[in-house]
Amino acid sequence: MKKNTRGRGAGDRKLPRIGITGSFGRGNYGDELYIKNYQYWFSPWAKLFFLAGLPKHSYLRSFKNQFVDMMDAVVLGGGDLLCPYREKIDGDFINQAYLRRPVYVSGIGVERNRPDVLDSVVKRWSKFLSHPNIRSVSNRDPGSAAWIKENMALRVPVRHHPDMVLALPLPKALRPQGKPVVGLVTRHIKSGKEYRILERAAKHLSQKGWRVRHIIGGVGAHGLKDYENAKLLDFSDKELVYTENLDDISRAIGECSLMLSMKLHTTIVSTMYGVPTISVNPVVKARAFMDSINCGHLTVPSSTDELMDILAGGIPDSPEEEVKKVKIEASEYMKDLCQLIWSDFLKYNPRLTNTLPRELITPEQRDFF
Known part of the structure; x- marks a missing residue:
């Protein structure tokens, strides 16, 4: 991982800056819930910035790089970002500018609705995910993790866990009176x-x-x-x-109902x-x-x-106990991701505690820390 050479007194800051990116801001309900999930888990102890939609023009590269350089971490995912049979890869997915900072690839899926695989797509993703600044890679299902392990040789372990949205508290909803x-x-x-x-x-x-x-x-x-x-x-x-x-x-x-x-x-x-x-x-x-x-x-x-x-x-029964299990697993992953980002941040801020201060964590989260 590249050393922090920004020289802006980063060690005096107490909160890391995290840039989140992926298929965000485009209006799909599920993808936007990922943003809410990051806000819930990161906002108590970090400052969040939106990186999706960085300028693509070459003459604006310096602006893009300077914005990324302000971050202490970049979190990419989740969603079906890796499609092995589609030649075009979205610029918000494997943007080389992200690699200027530590990158945490989180909860991405591999589209496996078709068996065909383009070598060019595998090579581009493999090059990105194998970069020294990739700090972690996780997938939202075992099949996606197995596919990456089979098709790529990465520097970091590949983990899988339930979809991150399962770690997001939802607003209360009551069944209406009368007809179901x-x-x-x-x-x-x-x-x-x-x-x-x-x-x-x-x-x-x-x-x-x-x-x-x-x-x-x-x-x-x-x-x-x-x-x-x-x-x-x-x-x-x-x-x-x-x-x-x-x-x-x-x-x-x-x-x-x-x-x-x-x-x-x-x-x-x-x-x-x-x-x-x-x-x-x-x-x-x-x-x-x-x-x-x-x-x-x-x-x-x-x-x-x-x-x-x-x-x-x-009407089938609701599998509430099974859902509870995957919600706990997703929350455990989010806890681990928080701790990993915080621990990496400490490398440049050694005066801070090596665990997330409990006052920076919401009461609902404390069972996981």
Whole structure:
């Protein structure tokens, strides 16, 4: 790791500066929850800065480098950042400027929905992740970690843990009085045919006295795109939740008594609230999470009648104990990441204590420190 040569009296500062980066600020509900998770775990003892969207033009390189040089640490991830079969790699993912500081790659996933792998993509990621300033690498599922170990030789151990959003406290949500609510979360698709099964499920439950709530899992441009696309789900008697407030999205999920979800993080958040959840988009990352809470049988495609078969058998139970276990594991990872960043910061600030001062940690976090 490069030594701190900034010469700005960094040793006089008591709080590290952490730059967070990844697929952030683009409006996807799950990715924006990563930001809230970092705020929760880092803000009591560090100053946070947003690094995603650094200028790409070569003539602005000095501005970019100077901004990165202000950081004591860069945290990259999570989300499906590594796609082995897509030639283009987002500049917010493997930006060489990050490597000017200690980098902690956290909770990233490897897209494994297709078997093909481009050597050029593996080489570029391998070069980035093998840099001496990469301090740690972790993945949000065992399959992603195994893929990296198989395809790359890194300087640091590769760890896996449950999705970091599981370590985020959620706003309180109460089930409404009266009719139970079934939540539907869709993803952007080209054809409404993938929504036919959700329409059938909505009709089936509505006839049994349920309210139908269609929740848009995004904000900003991403949310608008999902909102426009949601019109392809044709069920006239549905209520629509479309908001720019992430906590309002979370509460809308937590108020449901059943969730039918096509997105990973609405699935994760739903289970965190104790809502029985069926994943209607069996991509690898969704299966990995549902398997981790012993709910692999509740991951179904939109092209078959499996969803209707499940509903015909009754509303599934919520795996609250299994979810509790993965929440603890995710929180333990966040604790370890906090301590690692703090310990590295001490190398340039030796007068500070070698453990995070308890007064800088929230009461909810103290069980993990």
